[in-house]
Amino acid sequence: MRRLVVRLLAAAIVGALVGLATFQLTKVEGRWLFVVTGMVAGVAAVIAIQLYNKAARLTEVKVKVPQVSELTFVVNNESRHVAWKLFVETITRVSTQPLDEDEGLVREAMTSLYGLFSTTRDTLKASRPSSPVPGSQSVEHLAITMLNRELRPFLSKWHPRLREFEQGAPESPESAWEGNMECRTDLRQVQARIREYALGYAKLAGVREPEEMIKAPSEG
Known part of the structure; x- marks a missing residue:
């Protein structure tokens, strides 16, 4: 039960941070919009590659x-x-x-x-x-x-x-x-x-x- 509460709390915090980041991203304009978007895409790509390599490691x-x-x-x-x-x-x-x-x-x-x-x-x-x-x-x-x-x-x-x-x-x-x-x-x-x-x-x-x-x- 304690682990479930901790997980729910962590999920709520992560969700709040993601929501805040999304809100801030919608307020970015001009070249910074492309910079931030590129950073997010780069991080997501690295995470995806790491997960794939872990699952498909030969x-x-x-x-x-x-x-x-x-x-x-x-x-x-x-x-x-x-x-x-x-x-x-x-x-x-x-x-x-x-x-x-x-x-x-x-x-x-x-x-x-x-x-x-x-x-x-x-x-x-x-x-x-x-x-x-x-x-x-x-x-x-x-x-x-x-x-x-x-x-x-x-x-x-x-x-x-x-x-x-x-x-x-x-x-x-x-x-x-x-x-x-x-x-x-x-x-x-x-x-x-x-x-x-x-x-x-x-x-x-x-x-x-x-x-x-x-x-x-x-x-x-």
Whole structure:
């Protein structure tokens, strides 16, 4: 309540000063009218430029992309926010946590990967596209690379096979599936690479010590 009163009082004072300045400006004639107008326009332009630079400040970041190479990315405040959202979505799923041979279910991990695919795509669709400088990449490039190089191939290969087993032997445990071990091997490799993408999002978002946030419980 006290803060609200202070803000209202400050707004009233500023409004009174602006009103007084406007009144005085209407009384100025001749060359001084142009001088004062120019000063006001100059100050307004400087303020506008400062606000724009703060919102659109570009930062160049080097990120190593799995199966590709190290690429240069250029981010601003908005793309940092997108990278942070993708980082959170990625590290809070089974998609980045190791699944041992005798632990968990492939179906759970696969559902998690599907969720990550959908959320990443929806996040990109809801965001405005970046305009990186020539020779650089954007956060969208990193996210789409993850979808097309990691998630889509794995899901396209293993989801139909697992579904066929589940439909053909609904009472059988997943361990009876003949593709279980091979799928888990592929899954561990995909998870390791997705962790690298998560670190890439963290770097673009400016997250400090992201490894500690991604670390699995068994690594603690």
